[in-house]
Amino acid sequence: xxxxxxxxxxxxxxxxxxxxxxxxxxxxxxxxRVVGLLGHNGAGKTSLMKALVGLLPVQGSLSVLGLExxxxxxxxxxxxxxxxxxxVLPRWAKVHELITLMSQLQPKFSAERARTLLKxxxxxxxxxxxxxxxxxxxxxxxxxxxxxxxxxxxLDEPTLGLDVISRKSFYEMLIDEWCDxxxxxxxxTHQVEEVEALLSDVIMLDEGRVxxxxxxxxxxxxxxxxxHDPAAADAxxxxxxxxxxxxxxxxxxxxxxxPPEHITSLGQRVRPSLVDLFMALTRNPxxxxxxx
Amino acid sequence: xNTHIPTLLHREWMQHKRxxxxxxxxxxxxxxxxxxxxxxxxxxxxxxxxxxxxTMALSLCTLAVYGICLLVxxxxxxxxxxxxxxxxxxEFWLSLPGRPSESVAATVLAHAWLAxxxxxxxxxxxxxxxxxxxVAKQEGLAAMGNVPWGEMLSAxxxxxxxxxxxxxxxxxxxxxxxxxxxxxxxWLKRLGVPVVxxxxxxxxxxxxxxxxxxxxxxxxxxxxxxxxxxxxGSHSALGAALKVGAPSDLWQWASRDLGLALSQLASLQxxxxxxxxxxxxALVVAKRxxxx
Numbered sequence: 333x334x335x336x337x338x339x340x341x342x343x344x345x346x347x348x349x350x351x352x353x354x355x356x357x358x359x360x361x362x363x364x365r366v367v368g369l370l371g372h373n374g375a376g377k378t379s380l381m382k383a384l385v386g387l388l389p390v391q392g393s394l395s396v397l398g399l400e401x402x403x404x405x406x407x408x409x410x411x412x413x414x415x416x417x418x419x420v421l422p423r424w425a426k427v428h429e430l431i432t433l434m435s436q437l438q439p440k441f442s443a444e445r446a447r448t449l450l451k452x453x454x455x456x457x458x459x460x461x462x463x464x465x466x467x468x469x470x471x472x473x474x475x476x477x478x479x480x481x482x483x484x485x486x487l488d489e490p491t492l493g494l495d496v497i498s499r500k501s502f503y504e505m506l507i508d509e510w511c512d513x514x515x516x517x518x519x520x521t522h523q524v525e526e527v528e529a530l531l532s533d534v535i536m537l538d539e540g541r542v543x544x545x546x547x548x549x550x551x552x553x554x555x556x557x558x559x560h561d562p563a564a565a566d567a568x569x570x571x572x573x574x575x576x577x578x579x580x581x582x583x584x585x586x587x588x589x590x591p592p593e594h595i596t597s598l599g600q601r602v603r604p605s606l607v608d609l610f611m612a613l614t615r616n617p618x619x620x621x622x623x624x
Numbered sequence: 625x626n627t628h629i630p631t632l633l634h635r636e637w638m639q640h641k642r643x644x645x646x647x648x649x650x651x652x653x654x655x656x657x658x659x660x661x662x663x664x665x666x667x668x669x670x671x672x673x674x675x676x677x678x679t680m681a682l683s684l685c686t687l688a689v690y691g692i693c694l695l696v697x698x699x700x701x702x703x704x705x706x707x708x709x710x711x712x713x714x715e716f717w718l719s720l721p722g723r724p725s726e727s728v729a730a731t732v733l734a735h736a737w738l739a740x741x742x743x744x745x746x747x748x749x750x751x752x753x754x755x756x757x758x759v760a761k762q763e764g765l766a767a768m769g770n771v772p773w774g775e776m777l778s779a780x781x782x783x784x785x786x787x788x789x790x791x792x793x794x795x796x797x798x799x800x801x802x803x804x805x806x807x808x809x810x811w812l813k814r815l816g817v818p819v820v821x822x823x824x825x826x827x828x829x830x831x832x833x834x835x836x837x838x839x840x841x842x843x844x845x846x847x848x849x850x851x852x853x854x855x856x857g858s859h860s861a862l863g864a865a866l867k868v869g870a871p872s873d874l875w876q877w878a879s880r881d882l883g884l885a886l887s888q889l890a891s892l893q894x895x896x897x898x899x900x901x902x903x904x905x906a907l908v909v910a911k912r913x914x915x916x
Contacts, residue, residue, distance in 0.1 A: 387718060387915070406721055414719040422639075422713035429638045436631035437720045473716075 336362045337395075338484045338516050339384060344392035346379050346540075353379040354390060355540040361533075363483065364513045365547075368527050369520040370610055371537035377520040380537065381488040384518070385414050397484060410439050413477040413485040418492050419469040423462035427455060427472060438480055446479035449509055453501075467498025474502060478510050485510060487519045491526070499526055506530070528606040538614040548606075555609060556587045558599030571595045575612035586612050628722040632730030633738070640734070647696045648743045652685055652750035659757045666762045674763065675772045678755040682780060685751035686744065690787065693743025694794075697735040698802070702817050704731050705806035705908050709916030724912040728806075728905065736802055737795045741788060748784050778871035782878035786856075793854035793885050797847065800897045803904025810911040846893055853888065857881040 339361035346354040353376045361367050371377045382388040386401030386408055394401060399408045421430065427450065434441045450457065453471045461469060470490060477485065487506075491499040507530060511517060521527055534551070536543040546554065559582050560568060568576065571592060573585035579602075586604050590596070658664050669677040705728075708714040717727060755776075759768050808816030828844065831837040856862065858881060865877035888894065 385719070406723065409719070409721045416715035416719050417712070420712050420715040422708070422716060423711045424639050433631060433635055433638070434720070436634065437628055437722055439721075477719075 338363055338397055339518065340393075340395045341380075341384075342393040344380070344383060344390045344394060346376075346383060346388060346390045352540050354383070357392075357537070357540070357542050359535050359542060359545050361484075361516055361518055363516055365516045365532045366507075366511055366530050367516065367518045367533040367535060368524075368531040368606075369518055369535050369537065370522065370524055370606075370614075371520070372522055372614060374539075375522075375537040375614070376540040377522075377537055378488055379540075381416070381486055381518075381520055384486060385409065385412070385416075411482055411484075413480045413482045415473055415477055415485075415487045415490045417488055418490055418494065419466045419473075421461045421469055421473055421476075424460075426458055426460050428457040430461075430472075430476060431457065434476055434479075440481040441476075442479050442481065446476055449475035449478055449505070452505055452509070465498075467494045467501070470494055470498060470502055471505065474505055478505070483515050485515065485517045487517065489520055489522075491521070491523065499523070503527070503530055524607045524610050525605075531606075534606060536610060536613055543613040544609070551606075551609065552603060554589065555604045556590055556596075557584050557602045557604035557608070558587070558591065558596065559584045559602045560599030564598040567595060567598055575608060577608060577611075584608070628726050629730050629733070632722065632727055633734050636730060636734035640739075643696070644693070644739050644742065647693050647739075648689055648746040649750070651688055651692060652747070652754050655685070656754060656757050659761050664761070666758050669758065669762060671762065674759055674767055674770055675776060677762065678759050678771045678773075679776050679779065681755040681758040682748075682751035682776065683783075685754040686747040686784070686787075689747025689750070690740060690744040693747075694740040694791075697739045698798070701732065701735050701802050702805040702809040704735065705810040705911075706813065706916065708912075709810075714912070714916045718913075718915060725905075725909045728908050728912060732795075732799075732802060732806075732905075736798060737792060740794075741791050744784070744787055744791065748780075779866070779869065779874055782871070782874040783862075786878040786882055789882050790855040790885060793889070794851060796889065796894075797851045797854050797897070799901035800847070800904065803901045803908065805904075807904040807907035807911075810908050810916070843893075843896075847897060850888055850893070854885050857884045 337360045339359065341360070342358045344354050344357040345352070355376075357376070357380065369377050369380065379388060383390040383394060384396050384401060386403075386405030389402045396408060397411050399411070401408055425433075431443050431446050434446070435443045447457065450472065453468065453475060455464060455468050455472050455475075459468075461472070464472065474490070485506075491502050494502065503526070506517065519527055519530075531548060533545075533547045535545045555574075558568065559579065562583060565576075565583055568583070568585040571585075571587070573587050573591075575586045577584055577586075584602060585591075585599065586608055659666070669680060671677070708717055708727075718724075752773075756768055756771075759771055804820060805817055808820040810816070812819055828840045832841045861877055861881060865873045
């Protein structure tokens, strides 16, 4: 394996009957990164996540922490932290029972660390999962898996359906307690605005293909958003922007690469938001083949 | 290979301990509470043979608790194949180290072997105060001193150990039934058990009555005989040993009867049913591995 990459996927393809869930997907996640896996519903995010943890066999080359997920699934699960969905903790269990079970099942799990992390939340060890709100269950789950001494955390829509306070608390805990510059996180979501501030990199999936795989620094370098007056709209349109949208009464045109010189002078350069880029790259199938 | 089965058995205890303890403790406790009612009377026990009356009470208590625990477990098992899918925690369990085959095996072992075995031991332990209470109720407290408790223990122990060993053999012979029911439940959900029971019954009846094919009926009848024999091979031999009443005769009976039951495992019949059990088990595991 490439020592720098915790995840290395090349030309992954996965089909459910006639439907192609992943189509020639190639991505890499180096250490110390917080990577957002963005995509609409049905874009292939969960299929990719399940392939990464060995739950789905895929065609192509896939290495996670140097292991082939389907062949080394048991070993892989001892090496990473994984939340497969929101609020999937067993409802019959008490929190301390889950700590006991995870201590016995997961060799890198620290019960002491889990207890410390739980103190950040309003959840007590004697609480039964079924008595907790969905947001509290999500935080409990994060506290449990963040207590695993792993290099990689994989989160599949971990805050779907949670209210804004729960989502914020979840991501605060994730950043404070997990991200240390050495460990990496891969978060799949379609709540793009929520995670933008956390991310160092982004992978956008659209209909099973990688629409974009890039660091946020490179987004600023590669994509140009020009905020301009309505009078410049025709000239901007003639330069074929990826997307045009209205922002604070003015129009912004988003370009992949530097627009022509005479166009640049017609507007003021602004930072393109991830949401705009996501919209631009995943709503037009014709643009899907444009790889980073 | 590292096994997670002890941990998964612990999980079964955490999840089901309340039901198991109620099934084991409630009948003797309720019976003894009823004996405390002044108007309550004990009828049908020999008044002239206190030892026999006490032994009957002890045996009835032991067998009743054992039977209840075994029935509860067998009634629950098909549904347990789907419980983690029903509360969505299957995603959580699949995100942890531990093979689906280990989870299914732990469930079967806990419910079809350990829970009835625990019931047998609790029934046998609580049988002594029940027997004492019955004697006291019938003949007064002073009569308890006239009961040959030591002789009772000598006679009871071989029978208890025969039942305990027979529980494992019963599980082996019940395994095809349990596995097929669990597979039906996991793949066909609520319809599974009725489909197998009705479909199986109708198929066997049609084959026998309409086509004169009797081997399925004979196979099922043979299986029932073996399930019975796993716990008690020969009623008449037990009766004869009890009549003699000497502990050495009872120990001889227990070892002979157990040996006979063990010898039945070295048969084509057992191998055939073991193959059916393995197929059912594989179906349950396959469904669990797919996340239900």
